[in-house]
Amino acid sequence: MPTSASSRHPIREAIGPNYSLDAMHAAQEQTWRAVEAIAARIVPGMRESEAQALGEEILAHHGMELDWHPLLVRFGPNTLKLFSEKSDGDPVLGEDDIFFIDMGPVFGGHEGDAGATYVTGKDPEMAACAKAARTLFDKVRKIWHKGDVGGIALYEAAAHEAHKMGWELNLEVKGHRVSDYPHRALPPGGKLGTFEDVPGAGLWILEIQIRHPTRLFGAFFEDLLA
Template structure:
């Protein structure tokens, strides 16, 4: 498939609508994170997130709501959580949302910490920092998707974290994006256009059993 086909959009696609979907998805993220408390089960938090989505008037979910507590923050999207852990007083969790608003796909992920574990806070911060660095590299150099993940791996190592290179970003657009078989952002040989690609960053602590996740639209 050529570059144009990999960056194709549907007849309803509007960049401003993608930005709207992005904003609404982050609004859910922020409201949900404020409701998470130590003692909640991972399953209870997932149900609460779905409640927030309904309250804010989503069109629909386009990928399952994913909430990961503790050691499950090392899991990839398609992997099942181990058990149904309860959030501890000092703990880490992330949320991954794929939601349709106004016919366009929002996709966002972020990591949060409860309590005062210094290394957990550092890991969560590092995922956002690395995302920002890679996004800036995209804006300033017009690098290919593959080059962005090469840069991400180098920066993660320099910052002292392990980057999961089995997670390399993906396409979004007007719903459903699945009709465009574009592959991963990290395998894309050209510079990704704005408003079409999700940059995903998943880090692991080098020795302890937890990680952090951050993703957002390149726009």
């Protein structure tokens, strides 16, 4: 089992003075509650910008202190976009559609980060894609739990598993560091997918983004390795 931040301090896993693994867990739990609350309010007929505004309102009601990265909601083909890319237009969510939520709020002085994909209607391939992103995350996390597997190897395993499952993994999405806020004031942690060492617990976000091999949609799932 990988060790926690309290016993590992390589430069890319540096933590701030207020870091607590319990506080990281608490921030992540609160983040997931907000993700689910937003997902429950997103319905067909809503524009992507409307869902974004609604999500920001819900986050404020959940006690978010600030966001260390902005909330992102993507509909339909925009689920293929990288975080750094702008959405194409302002699509309306359809009756048989797919969307994901990605957020990075601060709770209790620690950086939460969670994201998941949801579907409306009964499109079987969209439902399978949303489920596959979560399943692939779980497969890779189990590999990490066994220990002695570095971040680079984790993403190599993710690509291999995605291919076996019939999906394409976006290897431009490589995960990243989190800590007590602000982790960017610490020495650069970089991307999980470029980290040669075994990632410590409570420090890294594993991001999974896959796409359908022929249709214009994908799915996203991320959570804390802990």
